[in-house]
Every structure is written in structure tokens, then in C-alpha cells.
Amino acid sequence: MTRVLIATVGSRGDVQPYVALARGLRAAGHEPTIATCARFESFVTANGIAFEPLSDDILRLLDSDAGRSAMEESHGALGAIRTNIALAKQAGPINERLLRDVWRAAQIVEPGLVIYHPKALAGPHVAEALGVPAVEALPVPAVVPTGDFPVLGMPRLPFGSRYNRMTYSVVAAGYKQYEKTANRFRTDDLGLAPVKDAAMMTRMPDGTPIEVMHAISEQVLPRPADWPSHARLTGYWFLDDDGAWTPPQNLVDFLDQGDPPVYVGFGSMAGRDPRKVTREVVAALRQAGVRGVLASGWGGLDTADLPDTVLAISEAPHEWIFPRVSAVVHHGGAGTTAAGLRAGRPTVVCPFIVDQFFWGARVADLGAGPSPVPQKGLTADRLAAAISAAVTDPQIRSTAEGVGATINAEDGVAVAVEQITATLARASRP
Structure with a gap:
């Protein structure tokens, strides 16, 4: 000892x-x-x-x-x-x-x-x-x-x-x-x-x-x-909650009400104008024709006045929420990238700072997601195109599933x- x-x-x-x-x-x-x-x-x-x-x-x-x-x-x-x-x-x-x-x-x-x-x-x-x-x-x-x-x-x-x-x-x-x-x-x-x-x-x-x-x-x-x-x-080094986390009922109901949504969360990366980022994200989800779960995070996205197709949550363990969605959109932090890949879900990285660009490039190089959409140039059109590719491209989906199986082993x-x-x-x- x-x-x-x-x-x-x-x-x-x-x-x-x-x-x-x-x-x-x-x-x-x-x-x-x-x-x-x-x-x-x-x-x-x-x-x-x-x-x-x-x-x-x-x-x-x-x-x-x-x-x-x-x-x-x-x-x-x-x-x-x-x-x-x-x-x-x-x-x-x-x-x-x-x-x-x-x-x-x-x-x-x-x-x-x-x-x-x-x-x-x-x-x-x-x-x-x-x-x-x-x-x-x-x-x-x-x-x-x-x-x-x-x-x-x-x-x-x-x-x-x-x-x-x-x-x-x-x-x-x-x-x-x-x-x-x-x-x-x-x-x-x-x-x-x-x-x-x-x-x-x-x-x-x-x-x-x-x-x-x-x-x-x-x-x-x-x-x-x-x-x-x-x-x-x-x-x-994954930290699982061992089933101790109980999801709120509105999240369970939302997941049951239609096709698996797209998860969007930028952790503690909010930038100077979280309202603008939220508007672009919601518009992108609408353009891509998908539902969304928007995790506000620590000081993160503004979640007021969202449409019925988007549910706001404060947080949820990645190992619980990621397997239940169709794709994950996040800032590209090392831990979040690992969790998304482990879940076998296509990943869209929207990097803010240094290492997040590296992980966005690695995801794209692996074929487990489209090219990154940097936050500095994030628009509804660019993000909608990336989300559409993530949820509709069978090659991206197959590659993501294969990467997830390997990491899980x-x-x-x-x-x-x-x-x-x-x-x-x-x-x-x-």
C-alpha cells in the first residue's frame, strides 16, 4: 500500500x-x-x-x-x-x-x-x-x-x-x-x-x-x-457513475417522444455571447431537421425560449446520455471527445481553444465525424451541414461504431x- x-x-x-x-x-x-x-x-x-x-x-x-x-x-x-x-x-x-x-x-x-x-x-x-x-x-x-x-x-x-x-x-x-x-x-x-x-x-x-x-x-x-x-x-480513464444517476422525467419523456436527438453541449466554454451561440445552434438543428438536447453546462449556453424540438438540461453523465442520441456536438475537450467516441456516436467538434482543434482534427481523420466547425466561425448553415453529415452519412456512422467498440474493449x-x-x-x- x-x-x-x-x-x-x-x-x-x-x-x-x-x-x-x-x-x-x-x-x-x-x-x-x-x-x-x-x-x-x-x-x-x-x-x-x-x-x-x-x-x-x-x-x-x-x-x-x-x-x-x-x-x-x-x-x-x-x-x-x-x-x-x-x-x-x-x-x-x-x-x-x-x-x-x-x-x-x-x-x-x-x-x-x-x-x-x-x-x-x-x-x-x-x-x-x-x-x-x-x-x-x-x-x-x-x-x-x-x-x-x-x-x-x-x-x-x-x-x-x-x-x-x-x-x-x-x-x-x-x-x-x-x-x-x-x-x-x-x-x-x-x-x-x-x-x-x-x-x-x-x-x-x-x-x-x-x-x-x-x-x-x-x-x-x-x-x-x-x-x-x-x-x-x-x-x-473513464469515470462511470455505476447507475447512481437518475435522469429527470422530462429528459426521459423527450427521448421517448421521437427519433434520437442530437446532443449539443460546450461544457464550460461559453464565450462572450452565449445567447448568440445558442441562437445559431437552435437554427442549425432546425435546418438539419433534427431534435436536440442542449446541455447548458457551467456558465454555458443560454437556454431561454427554446422550441419544443429542443430540450434544455443542466447536465447528464456522458456515459448515460451519449448512447441515447444520434450524434454529439461539443467543444472538443479531451474527455468529452473520448466519451462521444466510446459511445460509438458520430461527433461534431466546435473547438474554442488549443487542444480542442487537435481533437476535432483527430475525429475527422478517423472518419468518426465531419470536419470541425470552429466556434469563431460558427454559423447555423455551417453547423447544420455538419450535423446533417453526422446523422445521415452511413460511413461516418459505421466508423464511429467501430471506434466505440474498440475503446469499450x-x-x-x-x-x-x-x-x-x-x-x-x-x-x-x-
Whole structure:
């Protein structure tokens, strides 16, 4: 049995996979604790996982007018850097507090292993201070360079593997602005010497590479041949509700009243004008001649004055709602994309920011959905055409079903737990 600290920062999509992993670790006899934004305490503890709070300030910043405005302009990797610069004045103190919050949690938990999302900058430093192994874990391929594809958000250009590998320096540049903060944390709080690339460590100071686990299915993203051995794909980390969720009666009735509807939900991605987005979505559903279930999400779509052919819901577990619809339309978050593909449903991705464009392209490359419809250019006509293709093209439907069958046969959590167990065994050897 090993106490494991899992540190992650961000929206629910940055928390839910780690709850699934924690449940797998607990079933294997370990004692996991998740340290994440205080907003998610009830979500984590309801799944039987110990919790330590981190600051909610980053979520408040992203949900502010300034945050929404900056995120809406965050197109591509260069756009993400511009967003970071725009929010740097506020984000700097927030990251300093998060670093100390993770250290406080680690002192309480006293873990024998630290697993961390790369946005939880303290992860490798805390592990070093405690003398325990660190594992970087993330749901996107953003930190390990490859010649197979460019880093998230950078355009796919016909310049070959050299260009693709070069684009990963853009991510490193984005982290560089926090290097002084990370090194100050090392010296002032942990009593460690400063290091190069402190905000985006790929190796421990002794030269040991940090293991990187990607919660992604190889069916969706084949493992790059040029990845080092310490970078792995485990399969997705799904968190099912085990039948505990009871759907509202109006949703059950709506599903029973006609052909399977199209699900539309953009999670926490609302943009600056959710009313306009909602109008375009409703018009697109009408033009495509389909019914719709519109999930408002956290701060999401405006659901007032909808027609009878569209039902508004606050939320529903993806594993429950997706198999009951004809297609899914969403923002392209890693977790939502995985859930839609797992359900075997055609997917229409309407990306807002960086990694969402990557997943939209992967869905289209797989043939499990049409080309993405970016939010910046979202119109009723464009979305209606994509929805029509998703629900009427037999090849898209067949491909989506095949991808879903393959993903359902995988158990990413079990693979991850096995890899973590091997890491702990190696660390325990003299």
C-alpha cells in the first residue's frame, strides 16, 4: 500500500480522469488523495477519494470577463501564448499560491508517489523534496515532442517531422514565464537548489527522465514511434457513475417522444455571447431537421425560449446520455471527445481553444465525424451541414461504431495502475 498524491488544476475535464485513476488505485490497495481546486471537493469525495483543496482563483480568473475575452482569442498555440501574456499579471500570484497549496497538501498526505497534471507546476519539485518518484499524467499529447504531429494548436504544415518537433518549443516558451516563480518556490519553500526549466521539468535534477502517462486510446492516437520509452499511452480513464444517476422525467419523456436527438453541449466554454451561440445552434438543428438536447453546462449556453424540438438540461453523465442520441456536438475537450467516441456516436467538434482543434482534427481523420466547425466561425448553415453529415452519412456512422467498440474493449485505468505499480516497484529497489 502506498499513499499517492494526485495534483491537478483546471476545469472539471482536468479533474474527472484523475478521479477515475484514483478509484483504480484505491481498488488496487493504494491510498490516493486528490489535490485540486476547492470547487470540486464534493465531486471528489462523493467518489470515495480523499481530498485536499487548492486555490479556486484560476477558475475565477478564467470565468471573469477578462478571462473569457482572452480565452476567446486563444486560437492556436500562438494564441494561447498571447492569452497567457494577457492574463500573466493575474496568473502569476495565482500560480505562486498553487505551488504552496500543493506543498501544503503533500505535507499532510506524506505520499510515496506524486502524480501531477502539468498545470500543477509543483508536482516534480514536491516529489524531489520528499524523495519520492514523480509521474506526469495528462489527457493530451502536449509535452513530449514528436515528428508525427505538431504540438497542440500549431498548424499542420507539409514541412515534415523536423517542423513538427520544433513546434514543441512553443509550449516550453509558454512555461518559461513561470520559471522564476518555480525556482523561488524551490529555494524559499522546499530548500532545493534552482534548476533550468523549473516550470516545465522533463527530467529530475539527477538526470532521470520523468515518466509521462497519457490517458488516451491508441485507437484514437497511435503511439508515435519516436517517443522515448518513458512516454506511454494507457487508454482513456473513464469515470462511470455505476447507475447512481437518475435522469429527470422530462429528459426521459423527450427521448421517448421521437427519433434520437442530437446532443449539443460546450461544457464550460461559453464565450462572450452565449445567447448568440445558442441562437445559431437552435437554427442549425432546425435546418438539419433534427431534435436536440442542449446541455447548458457551467456558465454555458443560454437556454431561454427554446422550441419544443429542443430540450434544455443542466447536465447528464456522458456515459448515460451519449448512447441515447444520434450524434454529439461539443467543444472538443479531451474527455468529452473520448466519451462521444466510446459511445460509438458520430461527433461534431466546435473547438474554442488549443487542444480542442487537435481533437476535432483527430475525429475527422478517423472518419468518426465531419470536419470541425470552429466556434469563431460558427454559423447555423455551417453547423447544420455538419450535423446533417453526422446523422445521415452511413460511413461516418459505421466508423464511429467501430471506434466505440474498440475503446469499450480497453481499460485505461487498469493499464495506468499497472504502470504505476511498476514505477513504485522500481523506486523501492536499492
